[in-house]
Amino acid sequence: MSAHANTYVPKSRLAKWFESRLPLVGLVHSSFVAFPVPRNLNYFWTFGAILIAMLMSQIVTGIWLAMHYDPSAANAFNSVEHIMRDVNYGWLLRYMHANGASMFFVAVYIHMFRALYYGSYKAPREILYILGVIIYLLMMATAFLGYTLPWGQMSFWGATVITSILGAIPIVGETIQSLLWGGYSVGSPTLNRFFSLHYLLPFMILGVVVLHVWALHVTGQNNPAGIPIKSSKDAVPFTPYATVKDVFATVVFGIFFAYWIFYQPNYLGHADNYVPANAAVTPAHIVPEWYFLPFYAILRAVPDKLGGVILMFSAVIILAFAPWLDTSRVRSANYRPIYRQFFWLFVVVTILLGWLGSKPPEGGYVIAARLCTAYYFLHFLVVMPLVGLFETPNRLPGSILESVTGPGKQVSGSGMPAGAAAAPQTKG
Known part of the structure; x- marks a missing residue:
């Protein structure tokens, strides 16, 4: 995964035997332990780790919810109520999944604005950035499909409005619309299609995320100064420096996430979605x-x-x-x-x-x-x-080190400014 040299050296005979046949430990070590990261990264660079944590949360809770969900127009709404009332901790899983979608987008919007502000899309990171845009498109599709699954009023009419506008696309619009509907209007076939796609797309997102991380480790990370690593003093190992920061930021974001789950679980939703879908009654404001x-x-x-x-x-x-x-x-x-x-x-x-x-x-x-x-x-x-x-x-700083310490200062091997590692000796 990384274009940097592998410094992992297996010590036991079993580790050497395994590494010579499948260098998995060396790959992880070079990509997530010894991988050099700019020493001036701020907390905006932790949102990649936060997004991976949120993606895994969405996949795990989604799989569990799918075990109890019935993707039919007659039973979808009641199956969601069954999850909330009768399944052990079903309310928690559903609120984690529903609010997790919003938290996912909070994190991804911060991640995207950070990339636009710091120019993380510029050469040689164009492919890395485009993969990020593809992930965003897949996220939007997944979120839209998932929003229809509770089959409440807003779910039904949201699906009706959005799929109807696709019919305006010349030549292929009506074909796409009929394929999504599975008939002449939004109904049970539509819900079945949306459920199948909603279950599939997160795994596609995961696959593109792997490519995204791979591209990141090939080109290296951008940094707030926007200048490349020029020497070993400009960088620190990914572990423990970036790892500790990522874990801390993920925990803080998790506390923020927990607030919405336990104190405001329905604030980001819509009241009309607690009313069963009715094709004869249009909500006042969709x-x-x-x-x-x-x-x-x-x-x-x-x-x-x-x-x-x-x-x-x-x-x-x-x-x-x-x-x-x-x-x-x-x-x-x-x-x-x-x-x-x-x-x-x-x-x-x-x-x-x-x-x-x-x-x-x-x-x-x-x-x-x-x-x-x-x-x-x-x-x-x-x-x-x-x-x-x-x-x-x-004026740009001459190096990443200079952007951290200021011009004219040096850093010793310990990461401290030169001369600060030891106090001068005095007599008497």
Whole structure:
């Protein structure tokens, strides 16, 4: 998995025999123990480990819930109630899974904004970044499919609205729609298809995550300064330095996650989903989960149905082109004073789109959504190319070590500033 030299040396005869036939321990050692990481990484770099922990939580709880779930329109809602009321700790598993989806997206959005701020998409990490965008697309598909499974009012009508807009796609739209429906409208065949895909996609995500980690260990990690490792003093071993930080951050995030499970388990959901699906009664206000709201706002900002669908999908796909749209040679926005202001404006606009997606599509909300949608795309298509050409970046540090200690200071082999390892001797 790692492009770096394997320093693992087996000591026992059994270990040597096993390593000569399947160098698994050496692979783990070179990738997660001796792997060099920049010494200036901050806690934003722990969200990769947090996301892996959340993915495993979702897979484990999902498998357990699937043992008790009935994917039929007649019984799906009641099977969820059965899980909540009759299955031992079923309420805990369901709340972990439902709120885990939201926590997964909290972590992934922080991870994505960090990559955009620090330029982690630039050469030689383009493939690493594109794999991340693919994971995000698979996450969105998995979350949408899972949202329909409780078969409450919001699940049913959310599935109806989203699958209906696919029919606007020329040539293939109606075919895709009928394949998803399994008939002429959303019903039991639709639910069966969605359940099967929802069960399959997390394992596809896991496979792409393995490729993502592999690509990371080939190119090495980016860092807040955005400069490469130039000497051994710029890096520290992954274990224990990065491992301890990852474990600590994962525990803190787990406490945050536990708060939502035990104190606000239904806050991020919708009350209408506790009402059985009814095709004859339309909810007053159909909204998706909060993590889809920015794209839902973009969809509704365009009066033309096909145009809205194109822009909604383009808002995700355009992320994959960031390595080529950004013309600056400097990675980190810490050293790009003009781009940094535009980046934070982009963050505010994205959050504002999320808020607008939860509002009725009328009056000033639509106008604001159109303005925010325009800036969303202008950020990638205009701001990133032009600012990179005309901006004068601040002076970069000469090395990662200098970004930590400041110019002119050295670090001894112990990781302490040179001369600080031992106090000077004095007489008498």
